[in-house]
Amino acid sequence: MTPSKQPERRLIASNKKARHEYTVLRTYEAGIVLVGTEVKSLREGRASLVDAFAHERDGEIMLYGLHIAEYTYGTWTNHAPRRTRKLLLHRSEIKRILETVREGGLTMVPLSMYFDNGYAKVELAVARGKRTYDKRQTMAERDANREIARELGRHLKGHPRRP
Structure with missing residues (x-):
């Protein structure tokens, strides 16, 4: 095949x-x-x-x-x-x-x-x-999602949480 x-x-x-x-x-x-x-x-x-x-x-x-x-x-x-x-x-x-x-x-x-x-x-x-505030909101959401992914990666690798 x-x-x-x-x-x-x-x-x-x-x-x-x-x-x-x-x-x-x-x-x-x-x-x-x-x-x-x-x-x-x-x-x-x-x-x-x-x-x-x-x-x-x-x-x-x-x-x-x-x-x-x-x-x-x-x-x-x-x-x-x-x-x-x-x-x-x-x-x-x-x-x-x-x-x-x-x-x-x-x-x-x-x-x-x-x-x-x-x-x-x-x-x-x-x-x-x-609008300008929409762009700021989109950037804030993207930064928050990036931080969540970073913390999740640290947690899965067994690294302690950063202060």
Whole structure:
């Protein structure tokens, strides 16, 4: 019996700041329309999601601000690093996302970009912006959980509790 083939998923870039700045309500996986030199540059891992966001244009969802560095060995056919790129989603998903976003106070933020079986994908989140006190509360919870895990580890290893 042959072992089942696991889907190959290779991370290109992630937007760590997005999880700090936004409360993620729902995530979607979307394909992305790219040109040849963009794919080659992504295979080298040269992308940044820091300033990227998604927005609706003509009934389709477009990704703005995604930086894919020019391909080093490219010629005059190289791509523009920050061009607007179309996201590939089913019509029903687009409709559902846009209805949710139009409720107010919500936005579309890319969380990560990866290759899935050779296809470039973007993990798109419908999110609500966090207020400053929400960010402080999240950081406090994370610190408390880290301290609990540390104490539990000490206890399991038989080390005495620190004063």
